Amino acid sequence: MSNEMKTIPLLPLRGLLVYPTMVLHLDVGRKKSVSALEQAMVEDNFIFLLTQKEVATEEPNDKDLYTVGTVAKVKQMLKLPNGTIRVLVEGIERGRVKSINHGEDFASAEIETIDERQEATVEEQALMRNVLEQFEQYTQISKKISQETFASVADIVEPGRLADIVSSHLPLKIVQKQEVLETLSLDERLKLMLRILSNEREVLGLEKKIGQRVKKSMERTQKEYYLREQMKAIQKELGDGAGKESEAEELREKIYDAEMPEAVEEKALKELQRYEKMPANAAESSVIRNYIEWLAQIPWSEETEDLLDIHRSEDILNEDHYGLEKVKERVLEYLAVQQLTRELKGPILCLSGPPGVGKTSLARSIARSLDRKFVRMSLGGVRDEAEIRGHRRTYVGAMPGRIIQGMKKAGTVNPVFLLDEIDKMANDFRGDPSSALLEVLDPEQNNTFSDHFIEEPYDLSKVMFVTTANNIGAIPAPLRDRMEIIHIAGYTEVEKLEIAKAYLLPKQIREHGLSKGSMQVRDEALLSIIRYYTREAGVRNLERQLATVCRKAAKQIVSKEKKRVVVTEKNIEDLLGKKTFRYGKAELENQVGAATGLAYTTAGGDTLTIEVALTPGSGKLTLTGKLGDVMKESAQAAFSYIRTRAEELNIDPEFNKKNDVHVHVPEGAVPKDGPSAGITMATALISALTEVPVKKEVGMTGEITLRGRVLPIGGLKEKSMSAHRAGLTHIIMPKENEKDLDDIPESVRKDLTFIPVSHLDEVLKHALVGKK
Template identity: 90%
Template sequence: MSENTKKLPLLPLRGLLVYPTMVLHLDVGRKKSVSGLEQAMVEDNLIFLLTQKEVSTEEPEAGDLYTIGTVAKVKQMLKLPNGTIRVLVEGLDRGRVKNLEDGDKFTSVEIESIQERQEATVEEQALMRSILEQFEQYTQISKKISQETFASVADIIEPGRLADIIASHLPLKVVQKQEILETLSLDERLKLMLRILSNEREVLGLEKKIGQRVKKSMERTQKEYYLREQMKAIQKELGDREGKEGEAEELREKIYEADMPEAIEEKAMKELKRYEKMPPNAAESSVIRNYIEWLTQVPWQEETEDLLDIHRSEDILNEDHYGLEKVKERVLEYLAVQQRTKRLKGPILCLSGPPGVGKTSLARSIARSLDRNFVRMSLGGVRDEAEIRGHRRTYVGAMPGRIIQGMKKAGTVNPVFLLDEIDKMANDFRGDPSSALLEVLDPEQNNTFSDHFIEEPYDLSKVLFVTTANDIAGIPPALRDRMEMIHIPGYTEVEKLEIAKGYLLPKQIREHGLTKNEMQVRDEALLSIIRYYTREAGVRNLERQLATICRKATKMLVSGEKKRVVLTDNNLETMLGKRQFRYGKAELENQIGAATGLAYTAAGGDTLTIEVALSPGEGKLTLTGKLGDVMKESAQAAFSYIRSKAEDLQIDADFNQKNDIHIHVPEGAVPKDGPSAGITMATALISALTNQPVRKEVGMTGEITLRGRVLPIGGLKEKAMSAHRAGLTHIIMPQENEKDLEDIPESVRKGLTFIPVSHLDEVLKHAIVRN
């Protein structure tokens, strides 16, 4: 074995490294390490210190240890009460492991000792100066290394020793310290040390900046906490136990509980901080508080779960309303798609029709069938745009618009929202509310609805909007385009009878404290009430008449006048007085110059007798009966057609020069208009001019052109009902309206014969009785 080769006991170190010339205390507890120390003390007090790669290894083997370590001298050894040994060691030289022998008592290593030169080259001296300059700056920032330590390091002239000593004073990881220990070239070791020092100085500078920032923040927080506590104490002394601080804390809790989107919550907290800084008597303080409360009260995430049972929903809709098949079908379609996709946007339905047909109550039934919350907003007479979008917070008494107010009332983000009487909105200098509704009712925009008061986007895409209107012509085209129109034309007599029996009468009997045994109304009495005491498309007046009957019946029962009231057609007038309305009836015999037309009114269908009288004159055409422009034009068209076809119709060619013609529609106080009286007027005119009667059992409807073509009309269902009620048996109608026959109730179709026609010649063939 050469002079540089030695065999020494091994002392493995965990998370620790000893450089040459370093003096350090070590605590040794492992049995083999203790035995190695004892062996060293027996021989020449030398031991080899080698660092483990992993701290957790209990019994390290050759692969678990680095190959370069430090030869150290044991200067002192002391046994501690807990069984471990505290030893003082001094590093001497670097050593490289050549062989490791793992004995039973201790591990010994054969090492090659590495000697270093003490003199520094010129380049190394320059590196040493740079290192000392960097180390000085480091000690000034760190404050953990004393000036005495720096002074002692500055006196070192050996390049290797300088690098080792400085490395021992830096908070480096074991891997970095081992890298320095394994760098045997003095030049390379100094360069490595310079890089490490520069990096550590930068890290320490950043640490210091961060520490100062954190300290300032902590000082500010502590100051705020101290001031708040002082304020609480002052308020308590003054008797104001809650005070503004209590209100602010309450608002903070509400903000956290509101489950707002992140951006909205940030806005609310920002406003709350402003609120806390303001004096309690500041005018803006109440404005901010009101704003925060609105943000916490509006639903942001809360929603009800739809009961997607299509059969249950159908039962509820049928239970609440009779008829209205198209609306019910549309709601059930929505439910079916929702059940499949789970993510359909709420449709915008517009229920249009006359008053009293059940538009509003139908919207409520839709909400019940979906098990959603229901909220209603009436738009009748709304002129101010701020009613929809809200006021800006700069105004005194500012509030959100009625859309946001409705959402707050609903409490969920997916209610059924009824916008009632949407056709009754107006506009003036305060803005156009119908234009403000465009964003609300546009499925592509309403997920970011902007209210001037809330100022943050609000999602309305899950709301099922239902709107109602009496006349869709009153809705601006742009707004109408965003809605799905469902027209409810009104109820027929048959439907009104079923509604009265199944819904209205039981309701009125219940509300007036009666029982079914005490109060009974026969079907013929109900039918007479519908025909002679009401004239409407809906059932509002019908319900009022039934309420009148129930009141009178209750009075009879309470006074003891009767024990049971049964209303029939015979005693109806004693309850409701004389009949208020009459309906046209079929003529008893064929008439010359009189034809029965069928009319569609807002209250349903009716028959209309058109009369023509001829008198000697100069061809003057007179129209009476409060006719509208369209009916006057129909009369003119019929007159012109007859003049052009006089020869074919066997009429004198100069009839218009010898006769004055008077066309009259009875009940002159009632305005009449519409395009469907053309063939009726033409038939009555031809009957008068040819002196041939019109069949009494025939009613007719259809528009006429100058060439005699018959054009389609609307309201065939209602017109057929009126014809059936009047006792007519045949209806002449445009051929293009055959598709509408399926809408007519089966009971009505059975009693009528429908004659589709496409030309006036066909009308005359079925309507005129030839002599």
């Protein structure tokens, strides 16, 4: 058929392409397409098949259709029950669209037919051989094309037809098939087929490799499953149902249930494989099992949701503890920020203060107010780094450190973790546990905490760490720097009375099997117990004394002596014995050579009387009372200052040549040290040398320099409370400590007169009787 112009009905194809010489069945359903077929049958059975660019287009226009298609002859038509028509067509030749007429019933196309030569040139014959060779290799890999099909293709001698038929047998996209249809040059079409065949062979080779790999993996899995089932059956027959295989399965389930990070899960499964291959009686078998169980039992993702209700948390904190406003305020601030951000790293709080002020129980209340799990770890006496970081698995009896153990006990990644008595740690040849704690308590590092036993990084950033300490000075500086320190001073009498009434007494009555009806303790009796039977910053001894009162009351009730016990100020001695302490330790009269100093101890504040005695001698200075180096140096500085100012102070300049000076601080058996006794020692020395008495109601605290300047001190709040408890009314303090007066409770401040001083001359003016 030569190149010519003709107009024939148009049939758009969706997702299909017909090459010349191909015979194919088509299902036609669109109304216009059916009309086009009927028109073709009326005329000469010729129809033009043109492929759509998009399958989804229902009514294609010129832009939706390719420009090159196939003139086909309708061989047969058959109407199907569902209304569609099945038609058998045979491709005749290529045709290029010149114009399309979209009629109401059907579309017709004016096309130019494209004639192809049948004889092949020498170059085309060479290309045909290459195409057949590549196609043969493809059929061998593919296995989807039969040898008969290949033989029929091999007999084709026309170059254009060979390219068309090979293309029709390949799983190509419509775009690629259309490209073959539109390539009119025979040698270009054969070259295009060579490129397509080469690419398809490469893709098929990769598919085959992937398939083999998947098959191998499946075969191995099936084989392992089959062998495991066989092993279970054998163990069952032998009566060993709970053998190693069932243990391994149990461990595997635990690993998957733990929801570990991907790297940790991979490590656990790798260790499980080692465990499965290892004989049951091997020594390392139990080590690996123990390791896997620890990995599975630690919380990796389990998290409790914070109850972010500030008012509820405030009620809980007030319900559990009286006072302690600073700590409560800090917890509520944390809650408020958490409510706004929901991403705040857990703070590290350090509650410092004397024993018995409620540091440990406060941490428990913080956990309750946040609705978090609570874990406590005591660091008292810990001197081995492995206690924190764990032992390496190579050691016999190796275990994780107590941090990881605590996390396992909590079962969540965000508990409140109490590190109790952090100032009581020690270090020796086994390492420094306080340095190991740096990683735990550093918010920038603790999201990848490394335990020697676990080996994998563990995230502690969501944990709220709370530490307690009696003496901040005993904590190493780098560790102290990681914590937010909140000082809790001792309680005043008023606070102790409220705590006893609201918390301690009801608890002791309940624990001793009593009731409010069978026992009553009057307020004045509680005040007597606080004043005459305890001397402490906290309330621990007070609770013990109340327990004693309850025991005595219980004995009286059980022995039928009384039905109801009422404890008053009058009968308190019958229950607790003679008074242990004298309320108010202030001197009863003004003393020469004796001054009252205020000291800060790990148990809160205390008062110290510094005594000076002069004896004939050669100027020797003797210091007794188990004083530390700092206090000895304070005494020597005061002594030197007095020598330089002897004349102005009305002291004999030769006093050091005529007298020996003895400074004593009772109680002699208790070690004492600290940089705040300078002005007290100087006042006592000057009083002894001038024979002018020191006022009995005055307590003092402050360090002295060789020029007589008074330097600031710490612990003013605790010292003021001890002065108040001892019955002093005036406190001489360094002027630079005026900023600390706001921390002192109002009930203490109103009973005391604070005298800020900056030089020893001012101290003497207020401390010595009649001194101007």
